[in-house]
Amino acid sequence: MKVAGSMIRMLVVCVLLMLSGCSRIPWRPDLGGALRQAARTNRLVVVAYWSDFDAQCQEMDRDVFSLQEVRDSLAETIPVRLASWANRKFADSYGITKVPSFVVMGPNGQVLRILQGYVSEGRFRGMIEAAKLNQ
Secondary structure: OOHHHHHHHHHHHHHHHHHHOOOOOEEOOHHHHHHHHHHHHHOOEEEEOOOOHHHHHHHHHOOOOEEEEEEHHOOOOOOEEHHHHHHHHHHHHHOOOOOEEEEOOOOOOOOOEEEEOOOOOHHHHHHHHHHHHOO
């Protein structure tokens, strides 16, 4: 009986992790470090301006960042997730007025693309592809 109970608990934990949007994307918390790494490695930086409590942010975690195609696109970049409550200056600097918002920067820090609000998988991947072409 103990083994069955342990297996059920493990199954519940796995389901909760899947539903919680654990997207396995290695989000960095600091933009400065990401930009330094981007300059060294010639990669794009994708910044998600974010709130863990926002419904659209939670939907993006569940519906977009959980997809392998999106994770593959982000694997070629340096992904950064900035908490909206702690990074108001960032939002003001780029005219961001809502969460979620996404800023794609070139290796030199130049802004290549900005999207605000919920973004579908195709539009998110398209944003990255368009930025690659314009860097």
